[in-house]
Amino acid sequence: MSAALRGVLAAGLLAGAVGCGSGGPPAVEFSSAAGTLSTGPAQYCDIAVKDCANHPDSVIRLPVPPGQSLRIKVPDEVAAGPWVVAFAYRPAAGGEQQSGRSALFLPNQRRDYELVLPAPTDQLLTAQVQQFGGGQPVLDQNGEPAFPIRGSWVLVTS
Numbered sequence: 001m002s003a004a005l006r007g008v009l010a011a012g013l014l015a016g017a018v019g020c021g022s023g024g025p026p027a028v029e030f031s032s033a034a035g036t037l038s039t040g041p042a043q044y045c046d047i048a049v050k051d052c053a054n055h056p057d058s059v060i061r062l063p064v065p066p067g068q069s070l071r072i073k074v075p076d077e078v079a080a081g082p083w084v085v086a087f088a089y090r091p092a093a094g095g096e097q098q099s100g101r102s103a104l105f106l107p108n109q110r111r112d113y114e115l116v117l118p119a120p121t122d123q124l125l126t127a128q129v130q131q132f133g134g135g136q137p138v139l140d141q142n143g144e145p146a147f148p149i150r151g152s153w154v155l156v157t158s
Contacts, residue, residue, distance in 0.1 A: 025041050025055075026078055027075065028072065028074050028129050028153035030060065030062055030071070030127065031072075031073075032063065037060045039058050039059070039060045040055060040058045041055060041151040041152055042056060042153065042154045043149070044151045047134075048133065049149070049150055058153070060156070062157065063158050064124045066092060067120040071113075072085060072112060072115065072127070074112070079110065079111045081107055081131055081132060081150070082105065082147065083104075083105050083131045084101050084102050084129075084130050085101060085102040087100055087117075087124065087126060087128065088126045089123055090122065092121030092123065093121075098122075115127055123157070125156070125157055126154065126155065126156050128154045129152070130151070130152050131151040131152075132147035133148060133150025
C-alpha cells in the first residue's frame with residue numbers, strides 16, 4: 001500500500017474519531033426486493049480498536065432472491081472512515097460457497113453501495129459492512145497491510 005493511501009486512510013480514521021457523537025453506534029440500512037431493514041453493528045469498537053462490544057442480536061435476516069441486488073446505505077459516521085462490503089454467495093450451478101468484497105471506499109467517498117453478484121443465478125448468503133479503525137495497518141499472512149475492523153454490520157439472507 002502506498003504511503004499516500006496510508007495517509008488518506010489515517011486521515012479518514014481521525015475524521016471518524018472526531019465525527020463520532022455520544023448517540024451510540026450508527027445503523028446501516030440494507031434493502032432488497034423483499035424490503036428494507038436497518039441495524040446497529042454486530043461488533044463495534046472505539047477508533048483505536050481496543051475497547052469492543054459484541055451485539056449478536058444486531059445480525060439481521062432479509063431475503064435476497066437470486067438475480068436481485070442488495071442496496072446498502074451507510075450513515076456519515078461510517079462513511080467518514082474507510083469501509084468495504086464483504087459477502088458470501090453460492091453459485092446456482094452448485095459448488096462451494098464463494099466470497100468476495102467490494103472495492104475499498106475511502107473517507108467520505110460514498111454513502112451507498114449496490115451489491116450485484118457475478119451471475120444472475122447466484123444466491124447471496126451474507127453481506128457485511130466493515131468499517132476500519134486502528135490507525136496504522138498490521139501485516140496479514142501475505143505481508144500485505146490490513147486495517148483492523150472497527151465495526152461490522154451483518155445481514156444473513158433467509
